[in-house]
Amino acid sequence: MYIFNDNKVYADLADGQYIVLNHVSGEYYAFDKASSAVLEALTSGCGREDVAKALAERFGEGCGADEKLSAFIDSLLAAEMLLPEGASGQDAAPFAEKIEGESLPELGFERFTDVADLLMMDPIHEVDEDMGWPIPKE
Numbered sequence: 001m002y003i004f005n006d007n008k009v010y011a012d013l014a015d016g017q018y019i020v021l022n023h024v025s026g027e028y029y030a031f032d033k034a035s036s037a038v039l040e041a042l043t044s045g046c047g048r049e050d051v052a053k054a055l056a057e058r059f060g061e062g063c064g065a066d067e068k069l070s071a072f073i074d075s076l077l078a079a080e081m082l083l084p085e086g087a088s089g090q091d092a093a094p095f096a097e098k099i100e101g102e103s104l105p106e107l108g109f110e111r112f113t114d115v116a117d118l119l120m121m122d123p124i125h126e127v128d129e130d131m132g133w134p135i136p137k138e
Contacts, residue, residue: 002082026116029109037098045090054092059104072107
């Protein structure tokens with residue numbers, strides 16, 4: 001089981017897709033529906049083994065669930081989005097059923113830095129007084 005790293009990120013699930021904002025760096029991450037379903041399982045009390053088992057049951061033993069899941073979790077931990085937390089106990093099968101298709105897709109996320117400067121701007125000291133955020137001072 002994992003939890004979101006609340007010291008660094010804010011996560012929102014809308015229409016089955018996660019958007020995660022790193023409020024320290026200003027980067028944000030977009031997840032497709034399959035990766036969002038796995039992320040939701042991991043942060044809802046399902047352990048890594050439970051998720052891998054549910055994915056293998058859903059897509060077949062040869063789907064590469066262990067490898068894909070391990071790489072996905074490693075990327076989430078490397079981006080400091082998640083922290084490991086306690087024991088599992090939640091059933092992961094309902095989350096695996098959210099993933100459409102006949103084969104398990106690659107799991108991952110897109111990283112964006114295009115608005116990091118705006119998101120990290122000090123709204124009192126770095127913003128144009130007349131125009132307001134997001135217009136920086138000259």
